[in-house]
Amino acid sequence: MNDYLEQLEDEAIYILRETAAQFEKPALLFSGGKDSIVLIHLALKAFRPAKFPFPLVHIDTGHNFPEALAFRDKLVTEIDEKLIVGYVEDSIKKYNLKETQGRFPSRNALQTYTLLDVIQANEFDACIGGARRDEEKARAKERIFSVRDDFGQWEPKLQRPELWNILNGKIHKGHNVRVFPISNWTELDVWNYIKKHKIELPNLYFSHERDCIVHQDKLVAISDFIQPLPTDVVVKEKVRYRTVGDMTCTAAVPSTASTIDEIIAEIIETSISERGQTRLDDQLSEAAMEDRKKQGYF
Numbered sequence: 001m002n003d004y005l006e007q008l009e010d011e012a013i014y015i016l017r018e019t020a021a022q023f024e025k026p027a028l029l030f031s032g033g034k035d036s037i038v039l040i041h042l043a044l045k046a047f048r049p050a051k052f053p054f055p056l057v058h059i060d061t062g063h064n065f066p067e068a069l070a071f072r073d074k075l076v077t078e079i080d081e082k083l084i085v086g087y088v089e090d091s092i093k094k095y096n097l098k099e100t101q102g103r104f105p106s107r108n109a110l111q112t113y114t115l116l117d118v119i120q121a122n123e124f125d126a127c128i129g130g131a132r133r134d135e136e137k138a139r140a141k142e143r144i145f146s147v148r149d150d151f152g153q154w155e156p157k158l159q160r161p162e163l164w165n166i167l168n169g170k171i172h173k174g175h176n177v178r179v180f181p182i183s184n185w186t187e188l189d190v191w192n193y194i195k196k197h198k199i200e201l202p203n204l205y206f207s208h209e210r211d212c213i214v215h216q217d218k219l220v221a222i223s224d225f226i227q228p229l230p231t232d233v234v235v236k237e238k239v240r241y242r243t244v245g246d247m248t249c250t251a252a253v254p255s256t257a258s259t260i261d262e263i264i265a266e267i268i269e270t271s272i273s274e275r276g277q278t279r280l281d282d283q284l285s286e287a288a289m290e291d292r293k294k295q296g297y298f
Contacts (some may be wrong), residue, residue, distance in 0.1 A: 022169030032068035035130030
């Protein structure tokens with residue numbers, strides 16, 4: 001296992017260093033979730049004792065878990081790196097955007113406007129993210145260097161072959177590349193790596209009690225954004241989160257796993273992907289994620 005994790009780590013560090021070498025103004029997208037936290041750990045290994053050759057960027061939807069935001073700020077302070085925050089609320093006002101209607105609205109689609117504005121304002125030519133191939137079927141079509149056009153749009157038929165670890169970072173002016181250093185990792189790999197390196201995470205990932213609404217057999221936490229209706233079934237459950245998105249569209253899973261070993265045991269037993277089990281917005285249609293990516297979503 002250690003040899004296998006070291007191979008994944010070596011590949012990810014190679015990709016991070018290639019990104020820094022091939023692009024003029026890269027950025028690392030950081031959400032406060034486990035995958036982006038692992039990316040920061042890898043970047044520390046790749047570039048310390050020097051500073052990162054890129055800033056961290058967070059696209060704040062306004063529907064974030066407070067625990068994730070607090071952890072984000074704590075980690076950024078500890079590593080003393082630059083953080084740029086783009087606010088979806090600003091994009092809603094700027095472009096007069098309409099938010100998704102319904103009981104559990106997601107601002108994921110609206111993030112695209114904010115991300116593209118941040119890219120343009122800072123002239124970023126590459127954005128590093130923690131997407132993995134096993135998250136969702138649309139992710140499995142991605143290259144390590146995923147080329148996007150002037151509008152941030154992804155066209156799977158125009159992606160370049162990547163043979164023998166040769167990464168082609170040449171792009172036309174105005175185009176952008178999304179970089180996925182842990183694309184070949186699985187959720188289980190991430191957790192084994194976190195265990196090996198004793199990486200700190202937000203407490204959202206470990207078992208805790210929350211008041212939740214039962215919605216289509218899923219547990220959605222009660223929050224400032226979602227309040228129970230008279231017809232709702234409200235329960236207090238021991239839960240944890242497999243992935244951290246908006247509070248409005250991310251369901252918790254019933255769990256008593258309070259240690260990394262217990263979480264790893266749970267993941268080994270499950271046959272459903274983390275997004276498939278917990279992300280309400282990915283279940284709107286068969287191609288929900290792919291449609292968003294073609295519009296510029298990360």
